[in-house]
Amino acid sequence: MKVVDTVVIGGGVLGCFVARNLMRWKISVVLLEEKNDVCMGVTKANTAIVYAGYDNQPGSLKAEMTVHGNEVFDTLCKDLEVPFLRRGSLMVGFGPQADKVMQKKFNHGIRNNVPGLRLISGKEACEMEPHLASGVTSALYAPTTGTVNPWQLGIAAYENAIQNGCDVWLKTKVIGIQKTEYGYAVETTKEFIECRAILNCAGLSADKIQELLFPPTVRLILDGSEFLVLDRHTATPEHIIFHESEEAGKGITAVPTVEGNLLLASSKRPMDGEYFSTSSKSMDRLRSIAADILPKVDLNQVIRSFGAVRPNPHWMVEKKGKLVPDGKSIGSFVIENPAPGFYSLIGIKTPGLTCADELGKYLADRTAEYLNALPNRGFNPKRQAIRAVRKMNFETRNSLVMRDPDYGDIVCQCEDISKAEILEAIRRGATSIAGVKYRVGVGMGQCQGSRCSQIISKLLEGARHELL
Amino acid sequence: MNYYEIVIVGAGAAGIAAAKSAYEAGCNSILLIDRKKEMGGILLQCAHRGFGSHLTGVEYTQKLLEQFPEKIQVLLDTTVLSISPDRTVILSGVAIGFRKVSFDQLIMATGCLEITLGSLPVAGTRPEGVYTAGQVQEMVNIYHQLPQGPVVILGSGDLGLIMAKQLVLEGIEVLAMVEKKPKCGGMARNQRCLSEYNIPLICSATVTKVLGEEYLTGVKVYNFHTEEEQVIPCKSLLVAVGLCPDQTLIYGLGTLNWIHLCGNCNVVHPMVDAVILEGQKAGITAWDKIQRGN
Ligand SMILES: Cc1cc2nc3c(=O)[nH]c(=O)nc-3n(C[C@H](O)[C@H](O)[C@H](O)COP(=O)(O)OP(=O)(O)OC[C@H]3O[C@@H](n4cnc5c(N)ncnc54)[C@H](O)[C@@H]3O)c2cc1C
Numbered sequence: 001m002k003v004v005d006t007v008v009i010g011g012g013v014l015g016c017f018v019a020r021n022l023m024r025w026k027i028s029v030v031l032l033e034e035k036n037d038v039c040m041g042v043t044k045a046n047t048a049i050v051y052a053g054y055d056n057q058p059g060s061l062k063a064e065m066t067v068h069g070n071e072v073f074d075t076l077c078k079d080l081e082v083p084f085l086r087r088g089s090l091m092v093g094f095g096p097q098a099d100k101v102m103q104k105k106f107n108h109g110i111r112n113n114v115p116g117l118r119l120i121s122g123k124e125a126c127e128m129e130p131h132l133a134s135g136v137t138s139a140l141y142a143p144t145t146g147t148v149n150p151w152q153l154g155i156a157a158y159e160n161a162i163q164n165g166c167d168v169w170l171k172t173k174v175i176g177i178q179k180t181e182y183g184y185a186v187e188t189t190k191e192f193i194e195c196r197a198i199l200n201c202a203g204l205s206a207d208k209i210q211e212l213l214f215p216p217t218v219r220l221i222l223d224g225s226e227f228l229v230l231d232r233h234t235a236t237p238e239h240i241i242f243h244e245s246e247e248a249g250k251g252i253t254a255v256p257t258v259e260g261n262l263l264l265a266s267s268k269r270p271m272d273g274e275y276f277s278t279s280s281k282s283m284d285r286l287r288s289i290a291a292d293i294l295p296k297v298d299l300n301q302v303i304r305s306f307g308a309v310r311p312n313p314h315w316m317v318e319k320k321g322k323l324v325p326d327g328k329s330i331g332s333f334v335i336e337n338p339a340p341g342f343y344s345l346i347g348i349k350t351p352g353l354t355c356a357d358e359l360g361k362y363l364a365d366r367t368a369e370y371l372n373a374l375p376n377r378g379f380n381p382k383r384q385a386i387r388a389v390r391k392m393n394f395e396t397r398n399s400l401v402m403r404d405p406d407y408g409d410i411v412c413q414c415e416d417i418s419k420a421e422i423l424e425a426i427r428r429g430a431t432s433i434a435g436v437k438y439r440v441g442v443g444m445g446q447c448q449g450s451r452c453s454q455i456i457s458k459l460l461e462g463a464r465h466e467l468l
Numbered sequence: 469m470n471y472y473e474i475v476i477v478g479a480g481a482a483g484i485a486a487a488k489s490a491y492e493a494g495c496n497s498i499l500l501i502d503r504k505k506e507m508g509g510i511l512l513q514c515a516h517r518g519f520g521s522h523l524t525g526v527e528y529t530q531k532l533l534e535q536f537p538e539k540i541q542v543l544l545d546t547t548v549l550s551i552s553p554d555r556t557v558i559l560s561g562v563a564i565g566f567r568k569v570s571f572d573q574l575i576m577a578t579g580c581l582e583i584t585l586g587s588l589p590v591a592g593t594r595p596e597g598v599y600t601a602g603q604v605q606e607m608v609n610i611y612h613q614l615p616q617g618p619v620v621i622l623g624s625g626d627l628g629l630i631m632a633k634q635l636v637l638e639g640i641e642v643l644a645m646v647e648k649k650p651k652c653g654g655m656a657r658n659q660r661c662l663s664e665y666n667i668p669l670i671c672s673a674t675v676t677k678v679l680g681e682e683y684l685t686g687v688k689v690y691n692f693h694t695e696e697e698q699v700i701p702c703k704s705l706l707v708a709v710g711l712c713p714d715q716t717l718i719y720g721l722g723t724l725n726w727i728h729l730c731g732n733c734n735v736v737h738p739m740v741d742a743v744i745l746e747g748q749k750a751g752i753t754a755w756d757k758i759q760r761g762n
Contacts, residue, residue, distance in 0.1 A: 233720070273592070274679065276594070276681075283591060302587050303584070304594075305586060305590075305591075394558075405562045408560045408561055408565050
């Protein structure tokens, strides 16, 4: 049996940031993740937006964390060496309903202290963003909205946590939790772990994890949405576009990502089959709306589509002697604390990515208080990214290749990624092609990995042999 | 040397033919580059017969390379990363490192790309076990790895048919070929495998959905005529819906009279003979331009 101060359950972007922030304290931590790598849950399929903070109810924790999280995002990404672009966003409407929503969001934004927010005319919006269709009636411009790659961010926090002493068990599923005199005993598929605090960040299973020990208070009801990714070589808008449709909740989102691809996201729809599955109907809708509002975007350049799963938290209420979800998705962040030393993040949807470090700090600080922990003065917030040849100037790249020819061996031709980068991704924990993709970006180009997967498989296999 | 009269990107059939013809026409300064370790391009992964008269792709390449002029500089294991309007290319390779080469004329012989599942309106999950047909061809013939059966193939063009036949010969069950059009897309000689090996062809149909969380468990096939949908359980899906010229390197460059496209990089050809002719023509045109001082 292992004994630690704190167990973090779940290695999504939230679990990774909780673990990272726990390292600011003298607390021993083990992060448990069921899959063979981190960031393979909700985090792998999201809109990649760092929100400005006008969507949230003034005075709420969510509003406060979003605005503050956004403000410090440059520093965070600098520390973690993760690309972040403040593209600015335009929320655009094409009619009276949307105009009303925009006015309300503007008012919220002002009360939330969102910097630089402006309500502008459709004409001005179209001048700012020539990709927009004519007919925009009004727009809300937020210069601070940005975009970050969610896996890269989560993996950076994960590496930073490890570097500061966090222990990680992958392929370890939590199957039971018991109360002990000392705190809790966590039963896993590997062994029991004795701890004083548990931070439950289990994403789609967060409700079930809490219910391993406590009566149900919140349940997750899932829905989904679809994403289309366009080839990097197509012309895309410069801003993040939120389309506020006349029918509430039916708009789409367009994000020019840090990689330079355009990401189109549909509105939500009921679950359709398996987790992370797309629905044809919703994809067709997404395409047709995108064609209407961004007529110059060439939709023949779609290179990938994928589905997302959204966990919507609902309070449990008693109906006819039975506990059932109340049918209303909770608007605020659900941070449960059913017993001392036990915290759960349940159904953290948008803007969970924006607030990942804020939420991580929040839970870490409370845990430290509970454990009476001392600050860890040796905490190093900086993490080094894998050196990417495509981002280097000619001289740097040239001298690097001279020193290590693996940097000259281009494996992913579409994205210009060398063998050395892939080997480093494997050294840092990638065990699958997806893991390599999430760390260095292979297979994200036009050929979608059809030309390099075999080579990467070989490199992964080689690394496995070396380990044996 | 960092200057060549002619730089050729891609040492497949078109690139080899271009290099040889430019050399024979009189050009002494030719650099032929390929990212693979061997010359031959896509031919190297073609174990089936039908090149030239009845050679395999590998045999055909050997023939092409007989008496290959030594004076033509060949750089293998080297990727061309970009082409600039100032007539330079940037290369990266294990042996040569990272460097810039300038030239007078450029021949693009980069072949084609396969259309992937991602660009099709197919719903569902994105599990392991979905490949392009060419990817499986490379897997089987170069890396000696087989995809897991049973297999469904989307598209009944030549590449789909060739792979269907090869997989069956390797002992893998091909449950169905699914074709959007009312009849098979490939050449008659490739179609023969359907009856020879009892491979079911479902026409006027398409794959609408991919199933399976981590690994593929099946595909949904929709029939346009009957308007019925059926699930075919399978472990691999080969996407063989078409090829498009790989012109990524010249995106955004506009038309420049010193760039010559040939082979599948120009238009996708069904037969290698036409590719060779185009390559030869490109080699001669490039050399002509040099002689005429552009
Ligand atoms: C469609 C969509 C779009 C979004 N877009 C944005 C956006 O643009 N901007 C933004 O700020 N936010 C966005 N979000 C929100 C953000 O993506 C989420 O808040 C965040 O990714 C949630 O991370 P997580 O760590 O809670 O979940 P996950 O990433 O799902 O992580 C949970 C982890 O727990 C593991 N686990 C589960 N059960 C167990 C167990 N028993 N034992 C061990 N491990 C277990 C899982 O394997 C998983 O790895 C979006 C969300 C969705 C759904």
